Amino acid sequence: MARDEKKYNKWYRSTPHGKAVCTWTQINERAENKNGKCPTYANVKVLMTREEWLEWAVPEYEKAMKKWPNERISVNRLDQHYEIGKLEIIPHRENVIQKPSNKNVHAPDGMAWCGRCKAYLDTKDFHKCKTYAKGVYCYCINCTAALYQERTYKNPPLQKNVNAPDGMAWCGRCKAYLDKECFNKCKSRYNGLSDRCRSCCKEISKNRKSY
Ligand SMILES: [Zn+2]
Numbered sequence: 569m570a571r572d573e574k575k576y577n578k579w580y581r582s583t584p585h586g587k588a589v590c591t592w593t594q595i596n597e598r599a600e601n602k603n604g605k606c607p608t609y610a611n612v613k614v615l616m617t618r619e620e621w622l623e624w625a626v627p628e629y630e631k632a633m634k635k636w637p638n639e640r641i642s643v644n645r646l647d648q649h650y651e652i653g654k655l656e657i658i659p660h661r662e663n664v665i666q667k668p669s670n671k672n673v674h675a676p677d678g679m680a681w682c683g684r685c686k687a688y689l690d691t692k693d694f695h696k697c698k699t700y701a702k703g704v705y706c707y708c709i710n711c712t713a714a715l716y717q718e719r720t721y722k723n724p725p726l727q728k729n730v731n732a733p734d735g736m737a738w739c740g741r742c743k744a745y746l747d748k749e750c751f752n753k754c755k756s757r758y759n760g761l762s763d764r765c766r767s768c769c770k771e772i773s774k775n776r777k778s779y
């Protein structure tokens with residue numbers, strides 16, 4: 569009898585339902601470092617019920633087991649917490665090497681990962697960029713624009729130059745718009761000019777010398 573039970577347990581653990589149940593136990597041991605062995609999981613929460621998990625995970629395990637019949641498969645978080653919609657069932661091997669930077673390796677067809685949306689979006693929502701995985705930039709078009717804006721706001725001189733009147737540039741020391749002629753060229757800047765006017769630059773270097 570005991571032997572049959574063992575056999576049964578072994579068989580059960582090899583079924584999608586059995587795997588999902590076992591994984592549920594493991595997730596709950598790891599999350600928030602409840603077992604004291606997983607400090608990296610201290611801020612990882614389980615934001616789903618057992619029922620929600622099983623409803624999603626059982627068919628996912630079924631699919632994964634068909635796709636990778638000879639591999640150990642496990643659950644991978646696409647975000648901070650264990651949450652339906654932010655999990656995937658993939659081979660353990662890939663799970664281990666997976667980092668946010670190679671989210672695109674597992675992207676569904678025609679989709680790419682946006683590092684700011686933290687979601688897979690249609691590749692049409694991205695600017696093309698050959699150097700990145702999938703040939704698209706790591707942020708979607710909307711996020712790229714938002715990030716550019718954020719950066720601009722955090723950089724007042726740049727913000728000023730974005731809004732500069734024609735033929736003028738902002739001097740961060742004079743705190744005024746001056747004719748572009750008053751500035752030295754500086755290729756790395758937004759408008760190709762130094763962020764201080766020529767006379768300010770001169771004064772700054774004079775002051776430096778007097779130290
Ligand atoms: Zn985005």
Ligand SMILES: [Zn+2]
Pocket residue numbers: 739740741742743764765766767768
């Ligand atoms: Zn100036």
